[in-house]
Amino acid sequence: MVRPDAALVTSGYVACMSTMALGRFISDYFTHRWGPARMLQISSALIAGGLLTAILLPYLGPAIVGFLLVGFGIASVTPLAYSAAGRAGSVSPGVALALVSTIGYFGFLLGPPLIGMIAEVFDLRISFALVAVMGVAIGVLAAGIVVKRPGVAVPAVAPVTL
Known part of the structure; x- marks a missing residue:
């Protein structure tokens, strides 16, 4: 018999x-x-805040709210990464998109086992805390890399369609 929880x-x-x-x-x-x-910074805050909510309040209701926030946070990161890759001036858009896709697939394949190994060695909360730190890194990198710098033109974001 399956427990209700x-x-x-x-x-x-x-x-x-x-x-x-x-x-x-x-x-x-x-x-x-x-x-x-700014969108990447907001996404970063939602990812980190959601995971920290789930970690610090490990009950069903707050954890679900935390993961709702994480979902909203990660929603825009991938489309923005593809959009930025398509506008890369240093390489052709096709090569840039292929590189971003490859890195994304490595993250998709290696992320869950790494999170599981960290959870096995330490605790699931520790592994989620490390993912929250990576979420914060998105915001920090967005502030330093994506932000318009003097003398550097940053084109507008192209609409992303599904």
């Missing part, structure tokens, strides 16, 4: 994926309103 274990994943899907539809609006750098 065991049936709810997937709720965090469903919450995250649902808000990520919804966020993909609305993130262009906010990106055009605030710009890509």
